[in-house]
Amino acid sequence: MAGHFRSPGAVVWVCRARLRLAWLILFGTEVEISQIVLLLKSSLRKMHPDLSPHLHTEECNLIISLLKKCHKEHNVLRFFGHCNDIDREMRKCLKKEYEEKRARNREVRRKIIDAHKNFEK
Numbered sequence: 001m002a003g004h005f006r007s008p009g010a011v012v013w014v015c016r017a018r019l020r021l022a023w024l025i026l027f028g029t030e031v032e033i034s035q036i037v038l039l040l041k042s043s044l045r046k047m048h049p050d051l052s053p054h055l056h057t058e059e060c061n062l063i064i065s066l067l068k069k070c071h072k073e074h075n076v077l078r079f080f081g082h083c084n085d086i087d088r089e090m091r092k093c094l095k096k097e098y099e100e101k102r103a104r105n106r107e108v109r110r111k112i113i114d115a116h117k118n119f120e121k
Contacts, residue, residue, distance in 0.1 A: 048094060049094065059093060063086065066086050067086045
């Protein structure tokens with residue numbers, strides 16, 4: 001039994017993507033401790049996507065640089081919400097980029113499916 005973990009209430013809350021492993025743990029199936037550690041590490045969510053300049057529009061890059069500047073200038077006050085307004089604006093901008101990218105990908109996918117259907121005819 002060494003190296004295994006078996007307890008009904010061991011993992012109470014996990015993200016939906018890891019539900020299967022949580023099911024195994026909760027219902028007494030033996031799972032290695034390394035799998036549980038991996039589950040917990042991968043369940044930690046990032047605050048936002050990669051903020052590298054080449055990944056975003058100029059508008060978002062400007063807001064990202066303002067946020068980084070705010071965090072640098074107010075390294076203690078940022079923990080008390082000093083930079084929250086800029087952070088919200090950055091999140092709105094990143095969400096807008098994400099939605100636009102999804103729409104473009106959806107359109108490309110639709111064109112590929114239509115081309116495939118026309119080819120079969």
